[in-house]
Amino acid sequence: MNHSNDSYRHERHRQDLALRMIRHEARTCTIRECTGLTDDRIRRLYRSYAHELSEGPVRRRRGKSPRQTTFFIRNTRAQFESSLLASAFAAFGLLQGEAKKSPRLQISAVEYGRLFCDAYETHQQLLDSPTLSFEHAWFLLQLLNRNGELQPARCRHCDSYYLRNRFNVWRHTCPTCRLKRMRARCRKSRRLRQCSNSRAVSHG
Numbered sequence: 001m002n003h004s005n006d007s008y009r010h011e012r013h014r015q016d017l018a019l020r021m022i023r024h025e026a027r028t029c030t031i032r033e034c035t036g037l038t039d040d041r042i043r044r045l046y047r048s049y050a051h052e053l054s055e056g057p058v059r060r061r062r063g064k065s066p067r068q069t070t071f072f073i074r075n076t077r078a079q080f081e082s083s084l085l086a087s088a089f090a091a092f093g094l095l096q097g098e099a100k101k102s103p104r105l106q107i108s109a110v111e112y113g114r115l116f117c118d119a120y121e122t123h124q125q126l127l128d129s130p131t132l133s134f135e136h137a138w139f140l141l142q143l144l145n146r147n148g149e150l151q152p153a154r155c156r157h158c159d160s161y162y163l164r165n166r167f168n169v170w171r172h173t174c175p176t177c178r179l180k181r182m183r184a185r186c187r188k189s190r191r192l193r194q195c196s197n198s199r200a201v202s203h204g
Contacts, residue, residue: 024134034113080175
């Protein structure tokens with residue numbers, strides 16, 4: 001009886017995770033990797049979930065999964081968002097370095113998928129307008145765990161960690177510091193324009 005209950009709970013957890021990932025527009029291959037469900041089963045879940053939505057069918061990502069490492073550091077904003085997401089991965093114990101420190105983090109694929117969803121959803125809540133899709137977040141996690149081109153570095157100004165290209169040995173300033181400087185320059189520029197406009201009005 002207990003074996004039957006355990007099997008039911010495991011199957012329920014797999015289905016719940018699949019539906020959760022479907023809501024994030026995950027690809028079928030990503031859902032299959034985390035849940036072990038067949039493609040046919042996942043397609044049926046897509047259809048049943050879409051049927052429950054009054055606003056229309058849920059979007060399904062098609063084509064190749066993200067594969068461009070430079071996407072995450074293509075500009076300062078992207079690098080900031082990717083670095084924040086990497087911090088969420090570390091906080092939820094999803095990075096291999098964290099797992100090696102704590103044997104408790106050697107978990108099943110379903111639990112790994114649930115933790116990934118937790119990290120991604122937390123990251124989404126921290127930003128006003130997040131741009132990283134679920135699939136890009138999944139690709140970033142794979143990159144970090146296989147020690148690819150991206151690596152964590154420490155900012156020489158604020159001492160915080162951020163992601164950078166391991167082959168770029170020159171830049172040691174984090175995107176947070178760069179964004180702060182950009183905003184400071186924008187504020188200074190606005191003040192100068194306001195002063196210039198005020199002088200023009202007074203002389204007029």
